[in-house]
Amino acid sequence: VKSDGTRVFDLTMRAGEKEFRAGQKTPTWGFNGDYLGPTLRAKRGEKVQVKIENALGEESTVHWHGMHLPAKMDGGPHQMVAPGATWTPRWTVDQPAATLWYHPHPHGKTEKHVQRGLAGMFLLHDKKSDRLALPDKYGVDDLPVIVQDVKFDGAKFDHSRKLMSDTGFLGDRTMVNGTLDPYKEIGDELIRLRLLNASTARIYDFGFSDGREFALIGTDGGLLEKTTRMDRIGLSPGERAEIVVRMKPGEKTTLRSFPQDNYGDFWQTRFAGGDDSFDILQLRAAKSLRSSPELPATLGELEVPDESDSVRGRFFGLRTSGINGKKMEMGRVDETVTRGTAETWTVRNEHSTPHNFHIHDVQFRVLEVDGKEPPAELRGAKDTVFVPGNTTVKLVMRFDGPADPDTPYMYHCHLLYHEDLGMMGQFMVV
Ligand code: C2O
Ligand code: CU
Numbered sequence: 369v370k371s372d373g374t375r376v377f378d379l380t381m382r383a384g385e386k387e388f389r390a391g392q393k394t395p396t397w398g399f400n401g402d403y404l405g406p407t408l409r410a411k412r413g414e415k416v417q418v419k420i421e422n423a424l425g426e427e428s429t430v431h432w433h434g435m436h437l438p439a440k441m442d443g444g445p446h447q448m449v450a451p452g453a454t455w456t457p458r459w460t461v462d463q464p465a466a467t468l469w470y471h472p473h474p475h476g477k478t479e480k481h482v483q484r485g486l487a488g489m490f491l492l493h494d495k496k497s498d499r500l501a502l503p504d505k506y507g508v509d510d511l512p513v514i515v516q517d518v519k520f521d522g523a524k525f526d527h528s529r530k531l532m533s534d535t536g537f538l539g540d541r542t543m544v545n546g547t548l549d550p551y552k553e554i555g556d557e558l559i560r561l562r563l564l565n566a567s568t569a570r571i572y573d574f575g576f577s578d579g580r581e582f583a584l585i586g587t588d589g590g591l592l593e594k595t596t597r598m599d600r601i602g603l604s605p606g607e608r609a610e611i612v613v614r615m616k617p618g619e620k621t622t623l624r625s626f627p628q629d630n631y632g633d634f635w636q637t638r639f640a641g642g643d644d645s646f647d648i649l650q651l652r653a654a655k656s657l658r659s660s661p662e663l664p665a666t667l668g669e670l671e672v673p674d675e676s677d678s679v680r681g682r683f684f685g686l687r688t689s690g691i692n693g694k695k696m697e698m699g700r701v702d703e704t705v706t707r708g709t710a711e712t713w714t715v716r717n718e719h720s721t722p723h724n725f726h727i728h729d730v731q732f733r734v735l736e737v738d739g740k741e742p743p744a745e746l747r748g749a750k751d752t753v754f755v756p757g758n759t760t761v762k763l764v765m766r767f768d769g770p771a772d773p774d775t776p777y778m779y780h781c782h783l784l785y786h787e788d789l790g791m792m793g794q795f796m797v798v
């Protein structure tokens with residue numbers, strides 16, 4: 369922390385190698401270390417500055433996924449950092465407590481940069497949520513769970529895409545926080561898991577091996593209004609969920625991803641990995657556990673607009689070949705929005721390939737999924753939403769950052785193979 373109160377972080381993007389399996393050294397990329405990056409934490413109202421050094425030998429960027437900040441600080445494809453150069457974005461945290469993340473965003477190469485290991489969590493805190501009785505001891509009863517699927521070819525990663533998979537790379541096993549076959553010894557009755565799908569194409573349906581329920585407390589943009597009990601939560605690439613699970617002394621349970629059949633049609637589901645199942649993370653409770661306070665029933669107020677606030681609608685038709693029939697072009701701004709206004713964006717997946725939709729800078733409310741009220745896991749603040757084949761979602765968001773007539777933000781499919789193919793557009797706030 370500097371004398372003026374600015375919280376300063378240093379991140380170096382660099383190549384390394386990591387022994388995921390004994391005796392096998394895999395070439396990797398990471399922030400500061402060999403693989404993934406440190407968890408950054410800041411409070412609402414705080415000034416943040418991140419010094420990013422690019423020691424990769426090729427250009428890249430770092431994007432703050434879910435963060436509300438000026439377009440110039442966003443770390444999209446307009447803020448490239450040359451090899452050997454540094455970039456120092458600064459902003460003031462102005463949004464509720466949430467589980468955000470950071471990753472590179474170089475145009476056409478995001479999949480590759482994330483797959484090699486460039487990703488980390490960025491946790492935001494605020495006074496209101498600090499006062500709630502939620503598990504909040506980082507690494508003890510409040511755990512970051514960065515989920516990625518991987519495949520190895522000897523010591524190296526195999527990032528090739530199967531012929532039939534038109535959603536991108538699918539691995540044959542998963543890691544949590546860069547660890548294969550992970551488990552965690554638990555010492556508290558209630559455990560908060562901050563789930564992040566940091567895979568490039570895989571869609572997960574998380575639940576527990578013994579079918580136990582958990583409490584959903586937060587989505588991409590922060591805490592829900594109410595704690596909601598459920599036994600499954602689906603997350604497409606880029607999405608987050610905060611869940612709390614209760615453990616009994618001495619027991620074990622495994623967070624698992626279950627097969628699912630909702631991607632659009634049978635063939636798509638099959639070739640997008642919907643038949644697959646993975647054991648994600650085993651929780652092993654100690655013989656005696658510290659008692660945890662009951663979860664509060666009400667959590668936060670959503671800071672996302674209602675449909676009645678919206679002054680304008682836009683339509684986005686998704687196909688792998690582009691959004692609204694266009695492929696991303698760095699020099700073309702697709703939409704211009706007026707600062708301070710709220711809009712309703714209708715996003716339709718126009719074919720059967722699964723997609724999702726992510727918007728930079730804002731958190732949105734999901735109003736409808738195919739004309740119906742959204743399920744519980746979509747009733748919080750979101751910045752990324754799964755859009756299965758032939759499905760329409762209606763979103764409302766407010767653009768209240770500073771106007772910048774020179775620098776656009778992005779919206780795109782967060783299946784990174786699709787994003788790199790050009791399923792991305794640009795909007796400007798003026
Ligand atoms: Cu997480 Cu535009 O990305
Ligand atoms: Cu983003």
Ligand code: CU
Pocket residue numbers: 688722723724781782783786787791
């Ligand atoms: Cu897509």
